[in-house]
Amino acid sequence: MPIxxxxxxxxLYKCTTRGYQLRWTNKAGEKFRQQVPADLQGEAQAxxxxxxxxxxxxYGLLEKDNKCKPLKEHVSEYYALLDQQVLNYKLGDKYADKIRPAxxxxxxxxxxxxxxxxxxxLPINMIEPVEIGNLQDDLRQKMLPQTVNPIIGTLSRMLKFFIKKGYIRSNPCRDIDPLRxxxxxxxxxxxxxxxxxxINHLDGxxxxxxxxxxxxxxRISEILxxxxxxxxxxxxxxxxxxxxTNIGTPKTKHSRRKVRVDSRxxxxLQEMRLQSTSTFLFLNSNGRLFSSVDVLNRVLYPAIEKADVPKFGFHGLRRFYENELESQGVMKDHIQRLMGHEIGSKVTDKHYRVVRQEEVLLDDYVIEVGV
Structure with missing residues (x-):
């Protein structure tokens, strides 16, 4: 960036993406940056x-007018935005921005x-691509890229919010490529x-x-x-x-569906209903909803350990269900409807279908050629 x-x-600096900026250091060694107003972006005017x-x-007067505080002092404004979006979700506002509580x-x-x-x-107007790149690199040392990218995405949405508030002029996250x-x-x-x-190691x-x-x-979220x-x-x-533990709509519009259970x-379920005094099928000892982590650690994992089988989660049971239907010759669109997938979706095959080597060998897939 040329002076x-x-x-x-x-x-006075000129940034290729943000225009003219003033930068200075006060007597305490603190660094400041202020954007030249948009209507003064010509060189002579700047x-x-x-x-x-x-x-x-x-005399320290200019920094008093600087609206950009450290990020930690602005973050409460962004939390307020999130709270409003959650409220919009709970009220079912059709047109407003909304997010689920989770x-x-x-x-x-x-x-x-x-x-x-x-x-x-860091003051929010001093967050540069280099700082974001360093954050991305640090996170990459500890987690998968597909976990890092949403975190950088959260930072990007925060900075876009601060642009709308008039605190900064551009979003430095746009110069950072997502990790592959x-x-x-x-x-x-x-x-x-x-x-x-x-199942044989469980009861009640x-x-x-x-x-x-x-x-x-x-899905375990649907069961709970x-x-x-x-x-x-x-x-x-x-x-x-x-x-x-937050009740909301199903994952997608296709998740609303009906399924049948076997006679056992x-x-x-009939026996449970006779003993239940609650609206919900499954509640903890305090009369509250379980979280998926609770039932994973308290129900499924202990039984898997006792059964001495490879570890899997509740989604493993969902994949098991899809494979059982497939092996029984159930039509693909019926499977997708039962699982709450969109008809024609590639998700069913890509993430759920498992073809085991031992199953292939059991079938009579032998081709005879020649004499």
Whole structure:
């Protein structure tokens, strides 16, 4: 960035993306930066503006007018925006910007755990691409690129918000390329024998929950949001999801669906209903909704350890369900409807279908040629 003019107390710079800027260091060694107003972006006008402001720097008067505080002092304004978007979501506002409560929690964790510790003390108008690049590099040492990119995305949205507030003129994140995603090992999909071994090490509501996940392919968030009004005989209606104990709409519009359960699971649900005094099927001892992490650590993982089978999560049971339907010859569009996928979506095959070597060898795929 070339220096256009160096005055007694400040320097006038020209940035290729942000235009003319004033920069100076006060007696305490603190660095400041101020954008030349948009209507004074000609070189002669910017120089005249710098000359007018130069005496103010000497007495510390210009920095008092600087609206840009450290990022950590502006972040409460962004939190307020997120809270408003959550409220819009809860009110069902059709046209306003909105986010789910769980998404807000995720964004706040990005800010508190990763962004503020590195950039929190910098004035927002002094956050440059080099600082963001360093943050990206530091995060890359600790996590996968596909985890780093959303954190940088959160920072970018914060800076866009500050542009709208008039604090800064441009977003330095636009000069940072997202990291290329890396392939990870596919998560394990259990066999029917392994699922049955796990279920045999469970009882009560825990057994019912795992049978429900394996026998219907429901997401764990959908299971945790089930109310007794959603259960009619052997049919379950998926109408909501529970993410971090917050009840909301299902993942997509295609997630609203009905699935049937087998006779054994139907009986277990009927027995649970007779004993239940709650609206929901599954609540903890305090009468509150479980989180997915709770049931993973308290229900599924202990049973997997006792059954001595490879470790998998509730989504592994969802993949198991898809593969069982596929092996039974169920039509692909029916499978997608049962799983809450859009008809024709490639997600079903790409992320769920598993073809095991031993299954291929069991089939009579032998071609005879010649004499």
């Amino acid at each position: 256009i003019q160096e005055l007694d107390n400040l320097r 120089l005249r503006y710098a000359i007018e402001k130069d005496p103010l720097v000497k 998404r807000r929690d995720c964004v706040v964790s990005h800010i508190k755990l990763h962004i503020l510790p590195t950039l929190g003390d 995603k890396v392939d990870t090992d596919p998560r394990y999909t259990p066999t029917k024998h392994e699922v049955e071994r796990v 509501w825990k057994k019912t929950m795992v049978m429900l996940a394996a026998g219907t392919g429901l 949001a089930l109310e007794w009004s959603n259960v009619r005989g052997d049919t379950i209606s998926v109408e909501a999801s529970a993410v971090k 699971l139907k009986v277990r």
